[in-house]
Amino acid sequence: MSDKDIKKEQEHEELQENTASAEADENLNQVDETAESEETQPEIGPAAELAEMKDKYIRLMAEFENFRRRTAKERQELFKTANQDLMSELLPVLDDMERARQSMEATKDVDAMLQGLELVFHKLKHVTHQKGLKPMDIPAGTSFDADMHEAVTQIPAPSEELKGKIVDVIEKGYTLNDKVIRFAKVIIGA
Known part of the structure; x- marks a missing residue:
């Protein structure tokens, strides 16, 4: 065989390989196009719908768990810092109490100490009142209300009109923004 014949034969083989390769590529492209068209078309049937709903449910549950x-x-962060505002307002009162304690050690003037303590007490009452804390005003003879009062004991009523009513207040009750946070401890006449 001559060089020309060998060359022709190699060219013929290359042509066959290229043709086969081109046919294979074309077949692959057709398979890819078929797969793409199947992916774009929604599967019809209850199994596909069930799978889709299950996926949505799982995603919704995950979203809810993240939200929770x-x-x-x-909420934990809020609990940690909820009293920050109140504590910031009480710090000057605490400072005044510290100064009053130091001055009590140094001075012998009882009247000056009482005046200083009275000023600190008024400052504390002012801060708590600003934050919505109010003491309950319960005069003797008020009817007992279980939503506002806590009966500690009963004693014989000093008069007929005090029977079943409050005779004395042992411990003041307080409300915070019209909600009872400490019931008033009272004595009831029997």
């Missing part, structure tokens, strides 16, 4: 964790974390 986030709100729990926010």
